[in-house]
Amino acid sequence: MDYFVKKSEKWSVEPEEILLDPQSAEKLDDSKFELPIEAKNFLILFWCVALALGLFAVRAGWMQVAGAQKYEAAAASNKTRNYPILARRGIVYDRDLRPLVENVPSFDLVTIPADLPRNKEERRELIARLAPIIDVPEALLAEQFARVKLAQINPALIMENVARDTALFLETKLDLFPGIEIKKNSYRLYADGAYFSHVMGYVGRVSENDLERDPGFSSIDYVGKSGVELSYDRSLRGSNGIIEREVDAISDVRKEKQVAKDAAGETVVLTIDGPLQKKLTDALARQLAATEGADGASAVALDPQTGEILALVSLPSYDNNIFGGLASRESYRDVRDDPKTPLFDRAVFGQYPPGSSIKPFIAAMALQEGVITSATTVVSTGSISVPNQYNPDIVYTFHDWKTGGHGLVNVIKALSESVNTFFYTVGGGHGDIAGLGISRIKEYLGLFGFGGATGVDLAGENNGTVPDPAWKKEVLREGWSLGDTYNTSIGQGNLLVTPLQLAQGYAALANGGTLFRPFVVKSVLDKDKRVIMENKSQAVRASFIDAKNLDTVRKGMRETVLSGTARPLSSLPVAVAGKTGTAQAGQNKTHAWFSSFAPYNDPSIVLVVLVENGGEGSVVSVPVAHEVLQWYFTRK
Structure with a gap:
C-alpha cells in the first residue's frame, strides 16, 4: 500500500518497497522481472562481430601486401620533402658570339604553405610583421597568402626580386616567420632589349598549364613565353636539382641533402647579325x-x-x-595596353x-x-x-x-x-x-x-x-x-x-x-x-x-x-x-x-x-x- 500512496503523491519510491509491499506483491505474482534472451539473438550478434573482425583482417592484409609500397611511400613523404635547386638558364648569342642576355642573381620570397601557422589569427600576425620588411601593403600581401593552399608542401611565390639587404635580413630572422623562405634565383637581363625583343622574346613564371604539361617544372620556375626563349625553351632552361629535407612532426628540418644536381641550360647561337639588327x-x-x-x-x-x-x-x-x-608592373601594363601593339x-x-x-x-x-x-x-x-x-x-x-x-x-x-x-x-x-x-x-x-x-x-x-x-x-x-x-x-x-x-x-x-x-x-x-x-x-x-x-x-x-x-x-x-x-x-x-x-x-x-x-x-x-x-x- 505504501508504494501506491507514494506513487500517487509523487514521492520517491525505494526498490525494496516494491518487493516488501504485500499488496504490491499480490499484483506482481504473475509478472517476471527478468526474461531469458533468445538463442537466435546470440547467433546474430556472433556473426556480426565475426564479419567485422574478418573485414578488418582482410583490410589489414591488403595494406601490408598489396598496398605496401604505396603506404611506405606515403609514410616517407610525411617525413621527407623535395625542393628544387633552380638551374641557370642558357645564354643566347648573335652569329658572332655577342651575348644578347645574361642571368642576374636575385632572391625570391616564397612560402611553404604546409608550414604556415594553422591558426588564422597567427597567420594574420605573420603577414603584419612581414609586410613592412618587404615594403608591401599588408592588404596586398594578405591577398597573396590567401591564394595558397595550406596543405601544399611545394614552394609558392610571394614576391620576386627581393632586395639583397632585405633578403639577407630575413634569412637571419626566419625563425620568426614560420613557413617563409628565401630562394636564390636569377632574372634575365637583355642587352639592348628593344633592338632584339621580338627575336629573343621573354620569360615568365610558369602557369598552371605549364605545370600540368611538364612535371619537371617547379612552381617558382621561369619558362619561355615568346621568341627564341619560347621556341628553344627546353634547351635553354636546363634541369633543376633536388634538395631532400627530412622533417619531424612539427616540420622542423632534421636533415638536408642534395639528391640531384642542377644542370645549367645550353647555349643558343642565333643567325642574327647584331650590328645589322641595330x-x-x-x-x-x-x-x-x-x-x-x-x-x-x-x-x-x-x-x-x-x-x-x-x-x-x-x-x-x-x-x-x-x-x-626590378621593372614595375605599370611598365608592363603600359606596353600591354598600348594601342600601337608593340608586343605584336x-x-x-x-x-x-x-x-x-x-x-x-x-x-x-x-x-x-x-x-x-x-x-x-x-x-x-x-x-x-x-x-x-x-x-x-x-x-x-x-x-x-x-x-x-x-x-x-x-x-x-x-x-x-x-x-x-x-x-x-x-x-x-x-x-x-x-x-x-x-x-x-x-x-x-x-x-x-x-x-x-x-x-x-x-x-x-x-x-x-x-x-x-x-x-x-x-x-x-x-x-x-x-x-x-x-x-x-x-x-x-x-x-x-x-x-x-x-x-x-x-x-x-x-x-x-x-x-x-x-x-x-x-x-x-x-x-x-x-x-x-x-x-x-x-x-x-x-x-x-x-x-x-x-x-x-x-x-x-x-x-x-x-x-x-x-x-x-x-x-x-x-x-x-x-x-x-x-x-x-x-x-x-x-x-x-x-x-x-x-x-x-x-x-x-x-x-x-x-x-x-x-x-x-x-x-x-x-x-x-x-x-x-x-x-x-x-x-x-
Whole structure:
C-alpha cells in the first residue's frame, strides 16, 4: 500500500518497497522481472562481430601486401620533402658570339604553405610583421597568402626580386616567420632589349598549364613565353636539382641533402647579325617617326643562299626587360595596353596586302607557263575596261597608277615601272593574251611559299592568304569575278602576306629558284661549347621556275634600280635589284614596301622593308634600304 500512496503523491519510491509491499506483491505474482534472451539473438550478434573482425583482417592484409609500397611511400613523404635547386638558364648569342642576355642573381620570397601557422589569427600576425620588411601593403600581401593552399608542401611565390639587404635580413630572422623562405634565383637581363625583343622574346613564371604539361617544372620556375626563349625553351632552361629535407612532426628540418644536381641550360647561337639588327632598327625607326600617319613598320634581312635570318625588326618595339628584374608592373601594363601593339611581331605575325611587291612572282609564273615571253608587249593606256558578262552596258574599269599609261611595255619595263595594266593582262587575261587565271596564280604563289607557314623556328607565325573562288565562297559567301583575279595579280584584293614570307620568296628569285626554310637559330652548344644541334639550310623546293625565266625577272628588278621606281639605290657601291610596292590598305591609306637583294650577280642579302600606312614605297621604304645597304657593304 505504501508504494501506491507514494506513487500517487509523487514521492520517491525505494526498490525494496516494491518487493516488501504485500499488496504490491499480490499484483506482481504473475509478472517476471527478468526474461531469458533468445538463442537466435546470440547467433546474430556472433556473426556480426565475426564479419567485422574478418573485414578488418582482410583490410589489414591488403595494406601490408598489396598496398605496401604505396603506404611506405606515403609514410616517407610525411617525413621527407623535395625542393628544387633552380638551374641557370642558357645564354643566347648573335652569329658572332655577342651575348644578347645574361642571368642576374636575385632572391625570391616564397612560402611553404604546409608550414604556415594553422591558426588564422597567427597567420594574420605573420603577414603584419612581414609586410613592412618587404615594403608591401599588408592588404596586398594578405591577398597573396590567401591564394595558397595550406596543405601544399611545394614552394609558392610571394614576391620576386627581393632586395639583397632585405633578403639577407630575413634569412637571419626566419625563425620568426614560420613557413617563409628565401630562394636564390636569377632574372634575365637583355642587352639592348628593344633592338632584339621580338627575336629573343621573354620569360615568365610558369602557369598552371605549364605545370600540368611538364612535371619537371617547379612552381617558382621561369619558362619561355615568346621568341627564341619560347621556341628553344627546353634547351635553354636546363634541369633543376633536388634538395631532400627530412622533417619531424612539427616540420622542423632534421636533415638536408642534395639528391640531384642542377644542370645549367645550353647555349643558343642565333643567325642574327647584331650590328645589322641595330642599324636596320635605327634606320626604320627614324623613317617611321618622320612619316605622318604611319602606324608601324617591319623589316627582314635574309641570306638568300641559306635561309638564315640576318635581321628581324618590328616597330614599335618594347624592352623585354620589363618582364623581369626590378621593372614595375605599370611598365608592363603600359606596353600591354598600348594601342600601337608593340608586343605584336609584325615581321612574322603581320599579314598585309603586298601590292606591287607581288609582281615579280606573277611575271615569273607567266613566263614559265608560256602566257608571255620576254619579248611579249602590251600597250598601256592607263586602264583596262571589261564589260559585264551579263550586261554589256555595265563596264568595269581597272586603272593604272600612272594616268595615260606607260605606252608599249614588255615584262622588264613592266617590272621597272610597275605597270598595273600589264599584270592585269597576264594575270587575268585581256585582248589576245589569255592570262594565267586564278588557279595557276594560286598554285605558283604556293610554290613561292605564300599562303602557308614558312617553317621558321619561331612560334605562332601566320600563313597569309592566297584567295581563290573556293576561299571567297567559304569566307565571304560571294562568287569570284575577273576583277578578283586582276586585283590578285597586282597584290591587292584579299591577297595577304607576311614580311617574312615576302623575304623568303624574294630569296628564291635571287638565288636561282630554291625556296629555303628561314631560321633564326644557328646552333645549340653544350657546357663545353660543343655543337649538339645545328640548323642546316633546308631547301623546301627548287627548280620550279626555269633559270632563263628567273633571269628575265631579275633583269626587270635590276632595271627598277637603274631607271625605275628605286633609282636612288643606283648610287650604292654594289649592284642592287629590287621592287617597290604601294599597297592600298583602306580609304586613302597605303602600305609602303620595298624588297631587294644584293649584290645583283651573287646575292648575299635579301632586304624587305614595310612601313604601315606610310604612303609610297619608292618615297618611304627605298631610303631605309639605301641607308642600310650602304652601311652593310661598307662597314669594316
